[in-house]
Amino acid sequence: RKEVEQDPGPFNVPEGATVAFNCTYSNSASQSFFWYRQDCRKEPKLLMSVYSSGNEDGRFTAQLNRASQYISLLIRDSKLSDSATYLCVVFYNQGGKLIFGQGTELSVKP
Amino acid sequence: EPEVTQTPSHQVTQMGQEVILRCVPISNHLYFYWYRQILGQKVEFLVSFYNNEISEKSEIFDDQFSVERPDGSNFTLKIRSTKLEDSAMYFCATRPGRGSYEQYFGPGTRLTVT
Numbered sequence: 534r535k536e537v538e539q540d541p542g543p544f545n546v547p548e549g550a551t552v553a554f555n556c557t558y559s560n561s562a563s564q565s566f567f568w569y570r571q572d573c574r575k576e577p578k579l580l581m582s583v584y585s586s587g588n589e590d591g592r593f594t595a596q597l598n599r600a601s602q603y604i605s606l607l608i609r610d611s612k613l614s615d616s617a618t619y620l621c622v623v624f625y626n627q628g629g630k631l632i633f634g635q636g637t638e639l640s641v642k643p
Numbered sequence: 644e645p646e647v648t649q650t651p652s653h654q655v656t657q658m659g660q661e662v663i664l665r666c667v668p669i670s671n672h673l674y675f676y677w678y679r680q681i682l683g684q685k686v687e688f689l690v691s692f693y694n695n696e697i698s699e700k701s702e703i704f705d706d707q708f709s710v711e712r713p714d715g716s717n718f719t720l721k722i723r724s725t726k727l728e729d730s731a732m733y734f735c736a737t738r739p740g741r742g743s744y745e746q747y748f749g750p751g752t753r754l755t756v757t
Contacts, residue, residue, distance in 0.1 A: 565744040576734055576748040577686060620686070624744045628699025629674055631736075631746055633686040 534559045535634075539621050542637035550611045554637050556604040556621030565624035566597055568606045570617045571636065577620055580606075611641045645669040647749035649735050655755045659724050664752045666718045666735030674738040675718045676746060677710065679703070679731040686734070692718065725756045 539556045546552050558566075569577040581588065583595040583604055594607040604621055621634040648667045656662050668675055677689040691698040692710055700708075709721045722729055732753050736746040 567745065571686075574732070574753075576751050579745055579747065582745065628688075628691045629693075629738065629744075630676065630688040630691055630699060630701075631678075631686075632688065635685045 536560065536632045537621055537623050537634035539634035540637045541635075543640060544637065545640045545642060546611055547642055548611055548613060550641075551607065551609050552611055552639060553608075554606045554619050554621070554639075556606075556634055558602050558604065558621075558623045558632075560623070560625065561599075561602060562626070563623045564626055566604050567622040567624070567631075568593075568595055568604075569620040569622050569633075571620055572617050577622075577633075580619070608639075611639075613641050613643065615639060616641045647735055647737055647747055649733075649749035649752050651752060652750065653753045653755070655757065656725055658727060658756055662722050662725055662754065664720045664722075664733050664735075664754070666720075666749055667716060668718055668735070668737040669739075669747060671739070672737035672747075673740045674698075674746075675710075675712070676736040676738070677720045678734045678736060678748075680734065680751075681731045689720075689733075722754075725754075727756050730754055730756045 566583040568580040570580045571577045583597045587596045592609045596605045618636040618638045620636045623632045650665045675692040680686045690700040690704045707723045732751045734751045735749040738746045
């Protein structure tokens with residue numbers, strides 16, 4: 534089983550749509566979770582941390598279910614500028630490293 | 644807003660040559676990392692560095708790789724004898740300290756080995 538697994542994508546949606554990304558992780562001892570965004574050939578940029586209670590930042594909502602080892606990201610009212618690859622990322626205490634999923638590509642069309 | 648910087652942005656080298664990739668971490672950050680991303684693949688952890696020593700390294704980080712922080716500011720990744728399969732984007736990342744797990748990435752160095 535992959536350490537971090539994401540929806541394969543790509544997701545092609547119209548502007549204004551709501552889109553949801555899912556992710557599962559294999560190490561139940563993982564402590565912290567993040568969504569990063571990566572534009573083509575650029576560095577990953579932190580979008581938001583993910584907490585057990587769920588958290589929201591504007592149009593973005595992240596959820597964590599530790600029992601199911603499942604993470605989600607919801608984007609409401611999609612904008613053209615949301616087009617990017619969304620990376621599900623897990624922090625491992627051992628060495629403090631980040632483990633990345635393969636990423637899900639989102640394309641928002643006019 | 645403080646940023647991680649990396650130089651060069653693009654490095655072309657011949658197989659067997661040594662390369663040094665440089666990173667300037669965000670000031671006051673304590674944990675430093677190198678990751679790489681082969682074109683079309685996911686971001687992979689290479690090595691973590693804290694208190695002037697390696698905390699952990701991946702299987703990719705073999706004897707051809709080394710890291711150091713020679714002057715207390717720059718954080719470097721050296722590849723002693725490059726191979727074709729070392730061609731990738733190399734990202735430096737830094738983290739503030741204990742209790743903060745977010746990592747902030749530099750813009751990357753694109754390494755092309757011919």
